[in-house]
Amino acid sequence: MAVEKFTVMTSVAAPLLRQNIDTDVIIRVERLVALPPDQLGPYAFESLRFRADGTEDPDFVLNKPDYREAGIILAGDNFGCGSSREHAVWALWGRGVRAVIAPSFGDIFFSNCFQNGMLPIALPIETIREIADEVEASPGNARVTIDLPKSEIISPTGRRIPFSMDPTRQTQLLAGLDEIGITLLREPEIAAFQARDRNNRPWIYQP
Amino acid sequence: MSAKTLLDKLWDDHVVADLGNNFSLLHIDRHLIHDLGGPRGLRETEKAGRRVRNPDLSFAFPDHSVPSTPGRALDGGTYASDLRVQVSRAGIKLFDLGQPGQGIVHVTGPELGITLPGVTLVCGDSHTCTHGGMGALAFGIGWNELCHVLATQTLVQQRPKRLRVTFDGVPAQGIQAKDFILYLIGQIGAAAGTGYAVEYAGSAIRALPVEGRLTMCNLSIELGAKAGMVAPDDVTYEYLADRPYAPKGAMWDRALAHWRTLHSDAGTTFDREVHIDVAKIRPQITWGTSPQDVIGVDEMVPDPDTVSDPGRRNAMRAALTYMGLEPGKPIEGTPVDWVFIGSCTNSRLSDLQSAAAVAKGRKVAPGVKAWVVPGSENVKRAAEAEGLDRVFLDAGFEWREASCSLCVGANGEMVSPGQRSVSTSNRNFVGRQGPGARTHLASPAMAAAAALSGAIADLRKLGN
Numbered sequence: 001m002a003v004e005k006f007t008v009m010t011s012v013a014a015p016l017l018r019q020n021i022d023t024d025v026i027i028r029v030e031r032l033v034a035l036p037p038d039q040l041g042p043y044a045f046e047s048l049r050f051r052a053d054g055t056e057d058p059d060f061v062l063n064k065p066d067y068r069e070a071g072i073i074l075a076g077d078n079f080g081c082g083s084s085r086e087h088a089v090w091a092l093w094g095r096g097v098r099a100v101i102a103p104s105f106g107d108i109f110f111s112n113c114f115q116n117g118m119l120p121i122a123l124p125i126e127t128i129r130e131i132a133d134e135v136e137a138s139p140g141n142a143r144v145t146i147d148l149p150k151s152e153i154i155s156p157t158g159r160r161i162p163f164s165m166d167p168t169r170q171t172q173l174l175a176g177l178d179e180i181g182i183t184l185l186r187e188p189e190i191a192a193f194q195a196r197d198r199n200n201r202p203w204i205y206q207p
Numbered sequence: 208m209s210a211k212t213l214l215d216k217l218w219d220d221h222v223v224a225d226l227g228n229n230f231s232l233l234h235i236d237r238h239l240i241h242d243l244g245g246p247r248g249l250r251e252t253e254k255a256g257r258r259v260r261n262p263d264l265s266f267a268f269p270d271h272s273v274p275s276t277p278g279r280a281l282d283g284g285t286y287a288s289d290l291r292v293q294v295s296r297a298g299i300k301l302f303d304l305g306q307p308g309q310g311i312v313h314v315t316g317p318e319l320g321i322t323l324p325g326v327t328l329v330c331g332d333s334h335t336c337t338h339g340g341m342g343a344l345a346f347g348i349g350w351n352e353l354c355h356v357l358a359t360q361t362l363v364q365q366r367p368k369r370l371r372v373t374f375d376g377v378p379a380q381g382i383q384a385k386d387f388i389l390y391l392i393g394q395i396g397a398a399a400g401t402g403y404a405v406e407y408a409g410s411a412i413r414a415l416p417v418e419g420r421l422t423m424c425n426l427s428i429e430l431g432a433k434a435g436m437v438a439p440d441d442v443t444y445e446y447l448a449d450r451p452y453a454p455k456g457a458m459w460d461r462a463l464a465h466w467r468t469l470h471s472d473a474g475t476t477f478d479r480e481v482h483i484d485v486a487k488i489r490p491q492i493t494w495g496t497s498p499q500d501v502i503g504v505d506e507m508v509p510d511p512d513t514v515s516d517p518g519r520r521n522a523m524r525a526a527l528t529y530m531g532l533e534p535g536k537p538i539e540g541t542p543v544d545w546v547f548i549g550s551c552t553n554s555r556l557s558d559l560q561s562a563a564a565v566a567k568g569r570k571v572a573p574g575v576k577a578w579v580v581p582g583s584e585n586v587k588r589a590a591e592a593e594g595l596d597r598v599f600l601d602a603g604f605e606w607r608e609a610s611c612s613l614c615v616g617a618n619g620e621m622v623s624p625g626q627r628s629v630s631t632s633n634r635n636f637v638g639r640q641g642p643g644a645r646t647h648l649a650s651p652a653m654a655a656a657a658a659l660s661g662a663i664a665d666l667r668k669l670g671n
């Protein structure tokens with residue numbers, strides 16, 4: 001269960017500044033039921049990318065030639081809300097997305113990102129809009145850099161935008177840590193907790 | 208001892224190790240497993256050479272992928288079969304199809320007494336927050352976290368902030384727990400709870416039966432909150448006594464003494480407080496594609512042009528186009544094709560009773576497909592013992608088997624593209640009930656009223 005490290009990336013950033021993009025929209029349930037996790041990429045954002053007749057919607061940002069290869073998504077409030085499906089992260093990953101910048105995230109999606117080496121960055125919507133404006137001013141050429149060790153974003157015009165990240169999460173991404181492996185090293189503490197707890201709350205252990 | 212909130216009491220009881228930066232290694236008392244994420248988690252755990260640390264603290268239920276077809280085969284399909292194999296290898300208790308106890312995890316946990324006040328409870332499903340209605344610290348987790356729980360019976364978690372929502376006042380006739388929570392989300396927004404655990408308090412919450420509290424907590428995730436909770440009280444204990452997995456005898460007394468300490472102390476402070484007067488709440492119905500897109504049934508579909516924030520305006524426009532609704536028009540009277548009474552939000556006995564009370568002696572409007580899908584085998588049997596199945600069948604509803612069914616579309620049951628559904632579930636997302644399906648969320652009584660009227664209807668006008 002190795003996790004890819006995240007350090008510095010430079011990529012096209014796609015502006016998708018709609019609020020409340022939920023994980024059902026990121027990956028449809030029929031796909032995750034039918035396909036293994038590493039084959040979900042082509043179906044990311046399916047319900048936004050295709051029209052009812054099955055043809056691509058040319059107006060959807062990820063269908064535009066300049067943004068098809070975007071490795072960064074600039075999003076609106078509450079990105080990844082809804083279902084706990086980690087497939088949402090896997091589908092984005094399968095499309096080559098490695099970071100999402102949004103004012104806020106669905107809580108479970110946010111945690112799921114760190115389990116998979118994906119970087120979710122929270123910034124005020126005004127800041128995200130400024131980056132999006134710079135991107136849209138020269139689509140096709142604009143690149144955004146994310147430097148995790150320095151906790152900063154370099155905008156297409158070279159502005160440096162700091163972001164804050166919980167140090168625990170930052171270390172986890174930088175080192176590509178497998179959380180389960182680390183917790184297993186704490187087995188003596190877990191056993192001690194349960195031994196104490198079996199005395200205090202015996203009903204928990206006799207279901 | 209200093210004054211503590213309910214969240215902090217629950218949290219502190221479960222800290223195995225303090226990891227710094229507000230992170231803790233938390234002990235997990237109850238792990239519920241369903242057919243979609245569970246089998247793969249168990250398989251990968253074994254592949255990684257890890258054992259399931261405490262199989263006796265996990266409980267498995269096939270629900271998401273199994274069809275709700277009346278008289279369905281007990282095999283349940285690929286995912287259910289895989290679940291059966293994997294849990295038996297790991298030594299985890301399974302409540303299989305056709306057995307009492309099978310059903311949607313968030314209905315069965317409380318019903319069986321597996322969910323108890325004061326426990327930490329997780330499941331690889333975002334609506335795990337439902338169980339907070341019993342006074343548990345319960346939240347949904349992703350797949351890697353699910354594997355983490357299997358291998359270690361713990362999780363690395365960051366303590367959420369504290370939000371208290373106090374509901375006071377007396378609700379009008381016909382207003383249900385579902386209306387309370389939809390109204391709240393409409394008032395403060397679908398992202399308002401991000402980073403918080405919510406405690407629902409106040410006289411109107413105390414007056415709710417446990418099943419209503421579970422409905423409220425179920426939608427905490429639609430508020431963006433990690434968890435929702437209601438402090439346990441006599442209503443909780445009465446509900447819980449004699450449930451199969453609840454403690455018994457002297458053990459019950461010991462547990463009860465502990466449970467009685469689980470409430471926010473006077474003088475505790477919350478990071479945010481919200482107050483709601485329930486007397487103001489009208490029957491709620493969603494008009495858009497986020498649960499925050501909600502209005503009273505007698506209100507007009509809102510107009511994006513009156514909204515100044517461009518992000519919000521875009522979201523509203525996209526939602527109205529998807530939903531095929533015009534701003535400024537009444538929502539009441541919008542014709543519907545489907546009605547779904549079910550899901551972990553509203554498929555418990557009291558939900559079916561309230562829908563049946565509306566449906567009794569009436570007929571589903573021609574052309575409307577109306578499904579009632581009980582949340583568990585036990586709910587189904589209890590409803591049949593009261594004759595609710597007859598009430599629904601006589602009115603022209605379908606009476607089906609316990610499953611997530613039309614809530615999620617993982618089981619082949621879907622609303623057709625472009626068709627409009629009034630649903631008692633919790634998500635009106637784009638494509639949630641099937642590609643192109645248009646979902647309106649409402650209470651069971653409102654859903655029944657829509658089925659009978661063939662349109663979004665104000666249940667207060669149906670009379671008795």
Ligand code: SF4
Pocket residue numbers: 270271311312313332334550551552610611614615632633
């Ligand atoms: S009923 Fe719907 S929301 Fe509830 S657990 Fe099943 S799929 Fe999830």
